[in-house]
Amino acid sequence: MAESQSQSLTTLAHIRNHAIKSRQLYESQMDLDASRTSARLEATIKELQDQIEQQQAALENLRAKFNGTNSSASLAFASSDPRQRLKQLRTLKRAYTSLKPTATFLPEKDSVLPTLLTTRSLQQNVQGTKDAISATESQLSTTSSLLRTEEQNLHDANLITTTITSRIAKLQIDHEEQSEKSPTQLANDxxxxxxxxxxxxxxxxxxxxxxxxxxxxxxxxxxxxxxxxxxxxxxxxxxxxxxxxxxxxxxxxxxxxxxxxxxxxxxxxxxxxxxxxxxxxxxxxxxxxxxxxxxxxxxxxxxxxxxxxxxxxxxxxxxxxxxxxxxxxxxxxxxxxxxxxxxxxxxxxxxxxxxx
Incomplete structure (x- = not known):
């Protein structure tokens, strides 16, 4: 229990340090010197390379622990033997326990990694926005053409409706006039x-x-x-x-x-x-x-x-x-x-x- 609280306090301390560093970086003025930027890029690359080496070392360490009967292939599937299965579970517990107190990787104060990640995200968003604009313009052109066609069809339909309505009215008037005439008058007409x-x-x-x-x-x-x-x-x-x-x-x-x-x-x-x-x-x-x-x-x-x-x-x-x-x-x-x-x-x- 005490060990769990200690790990929680350590993680919380890391988070607070990262928040303080981020606020300081946000409030500080950006350095636009080209030589300073190159140095920061080199430092960031070295930091990432170190992190990669650490991760590789940790991976090799895990592989060394799982050599023999406790290989990763044997842990991929649960064994039918209860004793072997218990052994697998204990091995997995030790692995999770060893990984749990590992501190979260956070870039240094002068690192340009956040800027690079932000720039990449912005570039992706800008490119996505451009693609969306192009697709919207094409769809708008197609929709406008369809709208003009439908408007012309509506105009023709209205003309046909008006003509048919006037024709029906004329036929009704003629029918009423014919119904009022005598057979002689109809014959003469x-x-x-x-x-x-x-x-x-x-x-x-x-x-x-x-x-x-x-x-x-x-x-x-x-x-x-x-x-x-x-x-x-x-x-x-x-x-x-x-x-x-x-x-x-x-x-x-x-x-x-x-x-x-x-x-x-x-x-x-x-x-x-x-x-x-x-x-x-x-x-x-x-x-x-x-x-x-x-x-x-x-x-x-x-x-x-x-x-x-x-x-x-x-x-x-x-x-x-x-x-x-x-x-x-x-x-x-x-x-x-x-x-x-x-x-x-x-x-x-x-x-x-x-x-x-």
Whole structure:
């Protein structure tokens, strides 16, 4: 009992001495002299080396005590023999008893070991803080991007909700108005709506027809005439002049020289030969492009008449011969030839699927 109290008093004395030394070190001014710092570092290193040597000596002492039967390997596991187990316990007790009064290692007053340990701890904390800042910035960027996406989705959802709400309100108003009308009034409104719709469609058809006629006259007819005269197919030569059509093309499809223009009579004979005697109207001479224009217009009118006529859009129109206009419509996917008769052609009924 007295021995235990003595050890406690010794440990308490060491703690008080360490507290006094730490307070003195804290209150004293730090020495910034480089030579003094080097000397303190060397002293600290020597102190640590001495401590290591002491620990190694203590370790060798313990190993010497545990040689033979009382080796560390034999003490690792409890023996099944009661006497041997008691011996192991006594050996462990002696080891703990010898280690208990050992004074705690405390650095000297001038030692820089606390400063080094503090510096290492601060460096670890600073590096950890930097890593945490980098990770937080990356997470913040990802979160900001996700937030912008969600805000855009919310904006779209609000617009959809507003549109659907207004549409529902309009439908409700229309339903209330319809429920208050008589069958005659409903029929008249339906007829008026269909007539207005038909008028709108007729106007769109007229505008599309005008655009088609303009396209044929100004753009398509010269290229059709060039293909009919043996030149390149439609689309290979975009800018075809009347002089080029009048001069004609070689057997290889190249434009002939326009330095010597053919006579008007030979030119009209060639036009009649290619486009037929219908190329002249009221004995007035027309150009190759005008003849191709008339042929395309006549072909489209005949195909439209066949499409809306009897046969439900399945009837074919029989042409006198395969012309550049027929080939162009087929290549464009607007018309299709009969699978067994090459001179029969019809327009593709794009509205048949909608009717079905």
């Amino acid at each position: 339906l007829i008026a709506a269909k007539r207005a719709q038909k008028a709108t469609y007729d106007e769109k058809i007229r505008l599309l027809g005008d655009d088609l006629q303009l396209f044929i006259t100004e753009i398509l007819s010269p290229m059709l005439a060039a293909e009919a005269l043996g030149g390149p197919v439609v689309g290979d030569m975009l800018d075809v002049q009347d002089e080029t059509l009048a001069a004609g093309f070689t057997k290889k499809g190249r434009a002939k020289s326009t330095s010597k223009a053919p006579s008007e009579r030979s030119r009209q004979l060639k036009i009649d030969q290619i486009w037929g005697n219908n190329a002249a109207v009221d004995d007035a001479h027309i150009t190759e492009a005008e003849a191709a224009d008339q042929e395309m217009r006549s072909l489209i009118e005949s195909l439209f008449a066949t499409l809306v006529g009897p046969g439900g859009g399945k009837a074919y129109f029989e042409v006198e011969r395969e012309t550049a206009a027929v080939r162009f419509l087929v290549r464009a996917g607007v018309a299709k030839l009969h699978p067994r008769e090459a001179r029969k052609v019809r327009l593709v009924d794009f509205g048949a699927e909608l009717d079905d």
